[in-house]
Amino acid sequence: MSNVSSDVVEIFRRRTRSxxxxxxxxxxxxxxxxxxxxxxxxxxxxxxxxEQWGRDIFIIAQQxxxxxxxxxxxxxxxxxxxxxxxxxxxxxxxxxEKAVVKSIQGATVSIITFIDTYGADISMESARHFQAFxxxxxxxxxxxxxLPTVSVIIGEGGSGGALAIQMTDRRAQFxxxxxxxxxxxxxxxxIFRDPTKVREALLISKPTAQELKELGIIDQVLTAPKLVxxxxxxxxxxxxxxxxxxxxxxRRNVKTLLRIRRNRAKAFGVYREEAVKxxxxxxxxxxxxxxxxxxxxxxxxxxxxLTERDIPAGVEWGEQTDPxxxxxxxxxxxxxxxxxxxxxxGCGKIMNxxxxxxxxxxxPECGSSRIMGALGWIxxxxxxxxxxxxxxxxxxxxxxxxxxxxxxxxxxxxxxDQRSPFHEALVTGQATIFGHNVALAVCEFYxxxxxxxxxxxxxxxxLCEYAxxxxxxxxxxxxxxxxxxxxxxxxxxxxxxxxxxxxxxKREGLPFISxxxxxxxxxxxxxxxxLGDVILAxxxxxxxxxxxxxxxxxxxxxxxxxIRAEALSRNSGKIYENLEYYRDxxxxxxxxxxxxxxxxxxxxxxxxxxxxxxxxxxxSAFKPKNV
Numbered sequence: 001m002s003n004v005s006s007d008v009v010e011i012f013r014r015r016t017r018s019x020x021x022x023x024x025x026x027x028x029x030x031x032x033x034x035x036x037x038x039x040x041x042x043x044x045x046x047x048x049x050x051e052q053w054g055r056d057i058f059i060i061a062q063q064x065x066x067x068x069x070x071x072x073x074x075x076x077x078x079x080x081x082x083x084x085x086x087x088x089x090x091x092x093x094x095x096x097e098k099a100v101v102k103s104i105q106g107a108t109v110s111i112i113t114f115i116d117t118y119g120a121d122i123s124m125e126s127a128r129h130f131q132a133f134x135x136x137x138x139x140x141x142x143x144x145x146x147l148p149t150v151s152v153i154i155g156e157g158g159s160g161g162a163l164a165i166q167m168t169d170r171r172a173q174f175x176x177x178x179x180x181x182x183x184x185x186x187x188x189x190x191i192f193r194d195p196t197k198v199r200e201a202l203l204i205s206k207p208t209a210q211e212l213k214e215l216g217i218i219d220q221v222l223t224a225p226k227l228v229x230x231x232x233x234x235x236x237x238x239x240x241x242x243x244x245x246x247x248x249x250x251r252r253n254v255k256t257l258l259r260i261r262r263n264r265a266k267a268f269g270v271y272r273e274e275a276v277k278x279x280x281x282x283x284x285x286x287x288x289x290x291x292x293x294x295x296x297x298x299x300x301x302x303x304x305x306l307t308e309r310d311i312p313a314g315v316e317w318g319e320q321t322d323p324x325x326x327x328x329x330x331x332x333x334x335x336x337x338x339x340x341x342x343x344x345x346g347c348g349k350i351m352n353x354x355x356x357x358x359x360x361x362x363x364p365e366c367g368s369s370r371i372m373g374a375l376g377w378i379x380x381x382x383x384x385x386x387x388x389x390x391x392x393x394x395x396x397x398x399x400x401x402x403x404x405x406x407x408x409x410x411x412x413x414x415x416x417d418q419r420s421p422f423h424e425a426l427v428t429g430q431a432t433i434f435g436h437n438v439a440l441a442v443c444e445f446y447x448x449x450x451x452x453x454x455x456x457x458x459x460x461x462x463l464c465e466y467a468x469x470x471x472x473x474x475x476x477x478x479x480x481x482x483x484x485x486x487x488x489x490x491x492x493x494x495x496x497x498x499x500x501x502x503x504x505x506k507r508e509g510l511p512f513i514s515x516x517x518x519x520x521x522x523x524x525x526x527x528x529x530x531l532g533d534v535i536l537a538x539x540x541x542x543x544x545x546x547x548x549x550x551x552x553x554x555x556x557x558x559x560x561x562x563i564r565a566e567a568l569s570r571n572s573g574k575i576y577e578n579l580e581y582y583r584d585x586x587x588x589x590x591x592x593x594x595x596x597x598x599x600x601x602x603x604x605x606x607x608x609x610x611x612x613x614x615x616x617x618x619x620s621a622f623k624p625k626n627v
Contacts, residue, residue: 008208009199012184015176015228016156022231024061024114027154030235031242035059038095044081044117045088047095053246056107058099060092060165061114064155083121083161089134090581092165096141103147110246113151113165118183120161122546122556127563128571132545133585136530138164139499143261148249150242152222153209154234158183159483160495160526160545167265167496169257170245171217173209174234176224179217180207181483181492186550190485195554206403206488215401216268217489265500266461268493269454271401288388288430291378291421295357298373299419299446300338303329303353329353333363336370344368360594369540369594371518373420374427374444377477381515381598382431382440389429390466391459392422399454400487409486412448420447425480426456428463430472434602436609439467441476443517443524449481452523456484457494460528464501473511473608474502475601478529481547482522491523498528506533511608515597516541516565516588534604535588536597537565543588565591 015021024046028035032050040047046061064082084092096111103109120131142149142165149168157166157179166179173179180187180202187201188194206212209221222241225233249257297303305328331353334346347366356363360380361370372380378387396413397405417423425447431440441463443450467474483491502512514532516525519542526545529535537543544563551558561567565588572587592600 008178008202011176011208012178012198012202015224016178018228019067020229021155022229022234023066024063024116024154026231027114027235027238028059028061030231031239032057032059040088040091043088045084045091046114047091053243054108055246055250056102056109057246058095058109058111059114060095060111062117062161062165063114064116064118082117083119084117084164085121085123086126086129086131086134087581088121089131089138089164090583092138093134093141093583094580096145099147100145108250109147110250111145111147111149111168112242112246113149113168115151115153115157115162115166115179116155116177117158117161118156119158119186120164120545122551122554124557124559124562127544128568130530130568130571130582130585130587132160132526132543133530133587135160135164135526135545136495136499136528137584139167139496139527140503140531142167143265143496143500143503144258146254146258148246148252148257150245150249152238152241153177153179153218154238156183157207159186159492160523163492163495167261169249169252169261170219170241172220172222172238172241172245173212173218174222174224174238175209176228177209178202178207179209179212179489180205181485181489182550186546186554187485189550189554201485204406204408204486204488211403212489214403215271215488215490216264217493262500262504265496268497269457269487269490270399288390289392290385291375291387291389291429295375295379296421297353297357298361298370298376301331301370302336302338303331305329331356333366333368362594367539367593369518369538371445371479372594373446374422374442377442377479377517378427378431378440380594381442381475381477381601382433383435387429387431387440389427391428391462394455394459395423396453396455396487399458401490404487404490406486412486416447420444422447424455424459425450425453425484426459428459428466430466430470433475433598433605436602436605437470437472438605439463439470439472439474441474443477443479445479445481445519448484450479450524451481451484451491452494452498452527453484453487453491454494457497460494460498461501464505467510468505468508471510473513473605474505475513475515476529476532477515477517478520478524479517480520480522480524480529482524495523495527499531502528502531511604513601513604515601516543518542519547521545521547530585534590535586536590536592536600537569537588538594538597539564539566539591541565543568 035050037048048059050057099109150170151166151168153173159182184198184201185195188197212218222237333349334344346368349365361372422444425444427442511533514529514535516537548558569588569591575582
């Protein structure tokens, strides 16, 4: 950075977040004299067309409000801090479709996006309208659109709100702009539970243009002018980059562009050459291994022994009061967490631990549930002893860029190893569901909160390749806290990697059933988990892009009832009344209790099998063992 301070916090405070920094509209006016804006005509989203460099240019831009736009509280509410809503994302999808139609009609079309946002809108209104699903579908559309695309981070690139329109054929960033897994305040709230620790969060996230270029997330660093108010100083290098990129990409064959996009998405996060051998022969030789541990209580589960406390008055124990029939450990509904603070829902029923685990961590009296780990979900969804694991020993130190393997992160991973029988937050393998063979991906919430890191994305990709090779349907269980912020921007890129993997799987005609457990949040629900051909969920699963704790820290209202799967499933029924708005999004198709999810999965697997001719090549993959 030749013209600006090299201190990341100084960049953030004085330049990236400067209210006087040029906005998208300023740069569009300076570069595209024939620009014609289309609806909406105000707010945070700019859509429009221009003729430039011998092509029809479709422009999509995010815009933070200018100081003069913020004279009243109503202005702030309307402009929404520059974050795009579900409504905005719906408009972008339709705008992309318009660009494709114009290309089919004979025009030479390119798409350019300008990014400057804290992130996607995290209001309850957007959550009710499936904001996370829109982000996933936009990532898919930018990976598959048959047109050349260019993106520039002109100010701030925050989280999935930026990623939704950033995954293009050419990607640049100004050297005083920042791009991270979340806004710095949210990163601080997630990592340190203190939104004021912005400096510490920025140093961990490695959001500068030079760092992101080294990590392969952008292609080019654009030099910012000395004065942050210099519109022409920003416009000159930006115009030069756009013109060169548009002309070069315009000469490329569309099939070549699509292939390069797919290959780039496959490689995100993997920086060691020996770890990227993925040809079909290598996939076919993957070794299936049985899981080492069959059942054990989840961490942080509070248990007690009857020898250590009195039997509460009024409790009917039946024959369990006989010491000969009394197991050692019990749990009490509503008092199951070893972690201090926070209220738990529950009725007070005391249960034998093994019975509670056999009931999939759900109280049979009131239905209150605990978050379940991967072992519990595998036992819940698959036939006994049928699960065989793939890529068991794949770890971050085999894949991640050395600069991201900090001592702090290594210590964090070591602690997670002590909490989980698995080595990562995603467990993959093959299993049967009432005899049907499936490829299975299950989040391990008790390893780093089920967060998506580079190993998560790589294991998911390899499982999809395995499913394609073996002609297996894919079933995934989402129970995730989002992107793993300690890995920086490469963790965010796993959203692209998993969406790309599902897109390739569907190209082969194989079904994907996505099951949403509690919680299904962040990057997981805004990527692969939203792309199921069928999406199932347990009733109380929290399904939202940004978790309530971060929303509250950012000053947003939270109504947890509205972001539980049961409520969202009801909202899904309204999608069919407004298909123009939701496009391909269908929400949650069915909600079932944990004990019933296996039977519901079987129903859909049976349906897929019954639609295939007996001679079809998929038959052997779907055929139950006893047929």
